[in-house]
Amino acid sequence: MIFSKTLIYWYSNSKRILPWRQTKDSYYIWLSEIILQQTQVKQGLPYYEAFVATYPTVFDLAKANERDVLKLWQGLGYYSRARNLHTTAKHIAYELNGKFPNSYNELLKLKGVGDYTASAIASICFNEVTAVVDGNVYRVLSRFFGIDTPINSSKGSKEFKQLAQELIDKKNPAEFNQAIMEFGAMQCKPKQPDCNICPLNKGCIAFNTNRIAELPVKIKSVKAKKKHFNFLVFISKDEKTILEKRENKGIWQNLYQFPLVETSREQTYNAFKKRVTSHHLLKDTPFELTLYNKDAIIHKLSHQHLYTKFWIVNTDALSANSISVDKIQDFPVPILIGNFIENFNF
DNA sequence: AACTCGGGGAT
C-alpha cells in the first residue's frame, strides 16, 4: 500500500510530459505501446509523432500499404512490430468495424499485443486492474523486494507478474502502471541509480543489503554471430539500380536491399570479382566492379554482427525489374542500407 | 525453455 502510494505520489511530481499521456484514446495508446516495445522514449517519440500525423485514425492506418508503413517505421527496428501493427489496424477497421477491443482478454488476441501491451492498454484506457511488467518493473520489484529469480525465466515472469498484480492500486491501475515504469526509467535506473534521494530507499532490500548492482538477475544470452554481407549496388548508364524485397524469414522481412551475396568470410576484390562473374544478374553482361568501402562496415544487431561491403557494379543496361535511382527513397530499407544511400552520391 | 527479431544510447 505504501509502496504504490509512494510511487503514484512520486509520479505526480516527476513524470515527463509526453504526447501519449495527453490522451486515453485506445488507438493512440496502442500505437505508443507498440512503438515503445524494447525502445527508449527518446528514440520512439519522433516515430509516434510521425505515425499520429500520417495516420490520425485506425482507418487511415488500415488503408495504407505495408510498404509505406514500413517506410515510416524505417530505422526503429524490430520490423515485425510494424507489420503486425498494420495487420491489426486492418483487423480492427474492417472486422471489428473500427471498435477497439476494450478488455485485457480481447486485446491479447491482437497480433503484436502480448501480456505487457494488453495490460497497458486495458489499464490506461479502460481502468482494468491488470499490472504491466516491463523491463522497468522487473528492475524496481527485484530491487525493492530483493528477488533474485532470473527475470527472463518462466518462473520469474510468473512470479513478477503475480507480485505486480498484488501491488497495483486497484482504484487507480492506470496511474500505478505508468508510475512504476516511469520510476524505473528515471529513478531506479539500471546503472548508478541515485538511491540517496530515492523515496523508496528505506524499504528497498537491494539498497539496504548493498545488492543494487546485482539485481535484477538475468540469464545471459548467446553471443552474436559474425556474418559477411556483400551488397551489389548496380548502376546503369540510364541511372537505374536494383532493389530486392526480403521475402524470407529472418531479419528485415519485407524491407528492401541491394542484391545480397552472403559469404562465409570477408571478400577481397579479386576473389569477389571472380565469384560474382557467374552471378545470375551478371553472367553474359559486361560490368565494372568497384569496392565502395575498403574496410567492412560492422553493423551490430542483437544476434548478428554484419561485416558489410558495398560493391558498385556499373553496367550498360539493367533488366526489367530495375528502378530509377531517384525512386530509391520510396522504399523501406534497413538502416544499414539507408546510411549507405545517404552517403553515396547516386 | 530457448531462440529470433534492430537500432540507439549509456557505461
Add this chain to the structure above:
DNA sequence: ATCCCAGAGTT
C-alpha cells in the same frame, strides 16, 4: 565490449 530499452512470436 556489455547491457538495456513501456516485448512478442516462433520453434
